[in-house]
Amino acid sequence: MSQTAPALRVVLAKVGLDGHDRGIKVVARGLRDAGMHVIYAGLWQTPEAVVRTVADEDAQWLGLSLLSGAHLTLVPRILDLLRKAGLENVQVMVGGIIPEPDIPRLLEIGVARVFGPGTPLSEIVEFLRERGGAVHA
Amino acid sequence: MLESLLEGFQHGDRLALSRLLTYASQGKALPEILSHLKSPPKSSQVIAFTGSAGVGKSSLIGKLIELLRRDNRRVAVLACDPQSPLSGGALLGDRFRMPTQVEDDVFIRSLAATPGHGAVAEHLPPMIRLLESFGFDTIFIETVGAGQSDTAVASLADVVAVILQPEAGDDLQWEKAGLLEVADIVVINKGDLPKADHVESQVRTILGLSEGRHVPIVRTSAKSGEGIDGLWAAIQAMPRKNRGGGDGRELLLYTQELLAEWFMKAQAKNRPDVLQLIKNWQEFTNQRDVIVRKLIQLVEKDISAAGGLDRSD
Numbered sequence: 486m487s488q489t490a491p492a493l494r495v496v497l498a499k500v501g502l503d504g505h506d507r508g509i510k511v512v513a514r515g516l517r518d519a520g521m522h523v524i525y526a527g528l529w530q531t532p533e534a535v536v537r538t539v540a541d542e543d544a545q546w547l548g549l550s551l552l553s554g555a556h557l558t559l560v561p562r563i564l565d566l567l568r569k570a571g572l573e574n575v576q577v578m579v580g581g582i583i584p585e586p587d588i589p590r591l592l593e594i595g596v597a598r599v600f601g602p603g604t605p606l607s608e609i610v611e612f613l614r615e616r617g618g619a620v621h622a
Numbered sequence: 623m624l625e626s627l628l629e630g631f632q633h634g635d636r637l638a639l640s641r642l643l644t645y646a647s648q649g650k651a652l653p654e655i656l657s658h659l660k661s662p663p664k665s666s667q668v669i670a671f672t673g674s675a676g677v678g679k680s681s682l683i684g685k686l687i688e689l690l691r692r693d694n695r696r697v698a699v700l701a702c703d704p705q706s707p708l709s710g711g712a713l714l715g716d717r718f719r720m721p722t723q724v725e726d727d728v729f730i731r732s733l734a735a736t737p738g739h740g741a742v743a744e745h746l747p748p749m750i751r752l753l754e755s756f757g758f759d760t761i762f763i764e765t766v767g768a769g770q771s772d773t774a775v776a777s778l779a780d781v782v783a784v785i786l787q788p789e790a791g792d793d794l795q796w797e798k799a800g801l802l803e804v805a806d807i808v809v810i811n812k813g814d815l816p817k818a819d820h821v822e823s824q825v826r827t828i829l830g831l832s833e834g835r836h837v838p839i840v841r842t843s844a845k846s847g848e849g850i851d852g853l854w855a856a857i858q859a860m861p862r863k864n865r866g867g868g869d870g871r872e873l874l875l876y877t878q879e880l881l882a883e884w885f886m887k888a889q890a891k892n893r894p895d896v897l898q899l900i901k902n903w904q905e906f907t908n909q910r911d912v913i914v915r916k917l918i919q920l921v922e923k924d925i926s927a928a929g930g931l932d933r934s935d
Contacts, residue, residue, distance in 0.1 A: 491648050492710055492734070517711035524732045527718040534722040540637055541729055543644045571637055 495546040498526035498535045503553035515606035536566040545618030551581040628658045646748040659755040666754040668761045670775040673785030675767025678811040681844035684720035696727040698758035702743045704766045705734035740774025741765040776804035781860045783807045788817035793824040813841040
């Protein structure tokens with residue numbers, strides 16, 4: 486019952502066969518320190534499991550980290566599943582190793598933003614704050 | 623919008639449940655939500671897992687979920703992790719250790735617990751009630767890494783399991799008042815570590831000194847899965863406490879306290895509609911409730927003054 490708006494709820498997850506989680510943990514920590522509630526879903530998630538987590542956690546944001554090169558397969562699949570689950574209001578950001586030429590394609594299918602290596606945490610925080618959480622339908 | 627959520631909830635819409643849990647966790651629209659919930663045919667068993675950070679609460683719950691799913695039980699978890707007193711942020715990392723298989727009969731919600739609520743998030747009773755009404759028959763509450771005096775969870779659960787681990791202190795720790803006193807079951811997790819025997823015998827001796835209270839001690843290893851069956855058997859052997867889940871009395875008191883809090887803060891000035899709401903509430907509680915009566919007096923007194931009730935408060 487605080488006076489302030491409820492904290493943004495952000496699910497962070499790694500999908501597919503990719504065992505590198507240092508980056509996503511740094512982002513988790515940064516968002517935590519910015520006052521957000523970060524649900525860390527962890528490694529080796531299936532797209533279905535990620536979408537279920539977003540649904541059950543009533544998150545406004547989903548952050549995906551991919552370093553495996555499978556982003557053009559997995560991200561569209563997740564966006565599709567989100568829509569099918571009635572979660573089209575959930576905003577998605579992607580991080581990790583995403584080759585420059587692939588970024589427009591990801592943005593085109595509905596990713597809010599792609600953050601590459603070396604992105605200052607403050608930039609991600611600012612972006613999330615600016616966008617906020619979509620009003621639930 | 624709340625109406626359509628409640629409607630969806632009645633029809634088993636999982637997203638509606640999820641959203642209503644958010645409402646409840648923020649203390650929003652509690653009277654409306656609670657008054658719409660139907661009693662489930664059978665009340666759920668609420669099991670609290672508490673203990674220090676890193677003893678294996680999430681991992682044990684994860685193992686139990688696997689076990690319960692083999693019995694086709696419907697399981698929900700309310701997993702609490704601490705919220706920063708500085709930034710208000712939280713890193714909720716409990717579900718990370720629980721099964722990730724997508725099943726309709728498993729629901730996990732992570733919650734940030736603000737300091738000062740005894741190691742659990744605020745508004746757990748209405749959230750438990752939502753999950754119960756949705757049809758989950760087993761509900762786990764995981765506390766944040768709990769300190770010695772974080773005993774609040776005991777009033778919320780049918781069974782309180784306190785989780786300990788080897789190498790966590792000498793036997794004087796187990797003599798201290800607090801957490802161990804509210805344990806219905808003591809679990810020595812990481813039972814595969816060398817000093818587990820030692821801790822088990824210490825705890826056994828000390829708990830044996832309390833008269834008239836038999837607290838089972840179960841040795842587990844969430845890592846190997848050893849002792850998980852035994853833990854579940856011990857939980858099932860516990861008599862049901864009167865949580866008030868049946869007649870909702872405890873919950874009613876809780877919501878009335880909340881209402882009282884709103885009024886104290888907002889002073890509820892000049893709101894005949896609010897007065898009517900409370901009068902309806904009184905009818906609902908068969909007119910014998912002290913808190914409601916006091917609220918009505920309070921509002922009637924203030925009704926001529928200016929201002930309104932700040933529901934966001």
